[in-house]
Amino acid sequence: MTLFALSMLLAIAAFASSASAQTTLVLDSWRDDDRSVWEEKIVPAFEATHPGIRLQFRASAPTDYDAVLKARLAAGTAGDLIACRPFDASLALYDAGHLAGLDDLEGMIHFSRAAKSAWQTDDGAVVFCVPVASVIHGFLYNRDAFRRLGLEAPKTEAAFFAVLERLRADGTLIPMALGLRDRWEAATVGYNNIGPAYWKGEEGRRALVAGSQKLTGEPWVAPFRILARWGRYLGEGYRTRSYRASQDLFTGGGAAIYPSGSWEIAGFRARARFGIGAFRPPVRQSGDPCHISDHMDMGIGLNAASPNGAAARVFLNWVASATFASLHANALPGFFPLANHPLELDDPLARIFLSWRDECRSTIRFASRFLSRGKPNLERETWEAAVAAIAGTATAEELGTRLQKGLAGWYAPQR
DSSP states (O other): OOHEEEEEEHHHHHHHHHHHHOOOEEESSSSSHHHHHHIIIHHHHHHHHHEEEEEEEOOOTTTTTHHHHHHHHTTTTTSSSSEETTTTHHHHHHHHOOOOOOOGGGGGGGOHHHHHHGBBTTTTTOOOSEEEEEEEEEEEEEEEHHHHTTTOOOOOOOHHHHHHHHHHOSSSSEEEEEOOSSSSHHIIIIIIHHOOOOOOTTHHHHHHHTTTOTTSSSSHHHHEEEHHHTGGGOOOTTGGHHHHHHHHHTTTEEEEEEEGGGGGHHHHHHHHSEEEEEEEEOBBSSOOOOOOEEEEEEEEEEBTTTTTTTHHHHHHHHHHHHHHHHHHHHHSSTTTOOOOOOOOOHHHHHHHHHHHHHHHHEEEOOOSSTTSSSSSSSHHHHHHHHHHHHHHSSOHHHHHHHHHHHHHHGGGGGG
16 A cells, blocks of 8 residues: 555656646637637647647637737736737737747748738848738639529629629529628728739739829729629628628528638538639739739737747747648638648638639738828728728729828828
């Protein structure tokens, strides 16, 4: 009994020593919908190969995240790791001293200059988040409905409206699911989706940043003119329809087309009872080069005040690995890795979206960098402008003038 008791005491002591040697990292994120994927797949995969480190995924609702994170940072209760929104929001955190520089992180060699651009200082001198994923804009459609009516995925502006007219004439389904109640949709999946075809993607965005193009110019006004034609195809009550209601309308089989992007793939697969297809934003006319919004979505940074910096860097190096890239991309189809590792995607719809990178020229949402740092905030102003265009409460020219006046009021290159 004495030997047994002694053995038990030694075992307990060894366990206690092991437990005390473990480091627990907390990752703050706005990806509340992804909680189960992180807790059931990503966290166990990391912990299995890093037994000395535990990881806790702590998510807030996307609309609450910025305020919650700000309060936690102020109180000193923020996680060791911070999910980084792209461009200016995370740059502000770095400038405030909340994010540590990560240029010396070994895993950074796996990311191109373009991939790191959403999480670096304006001069490119410091990278402060490990790039995780981007999302690609486009249109989802009900393949069964298209097959029934003999429709093909449109490639040009004219073909797009011909499809909408055919669906409207048939009357079985609302041609396109989109609502205006939540405001942001009209700009994010409307203006930023179709717009790059008109302002030529990065060419136009960079010209706007430099001040050599104005928002009153035809490349920036024309997309509002196109959005003004959408209203007749959105069904009754679209002005008060919410984002969630638009999702339900499409996945429930009530609408044939859904302007959106790759981030919807996993959720829609679980809810829709029909085959889902995808087509890229139409070009203006046959023969034009195609442009897609391949928008930086999320990175992960190190809280500069974390007492667990060494363990956090171990995790961040793992995030830069091929193992994480494959696991994340296939567990969350439609969120495409930014690391340069070779990758095989399981989901066929995700493969369609990703194939557009090879076929088209990529850009980001036009107001995400530099142009929304002042007041009025250009991104928010574009929400309202896109809503007004679709609802028909202002002309495209009036909207261009309104946006240009606001931007010129604080952004020196546009004065």
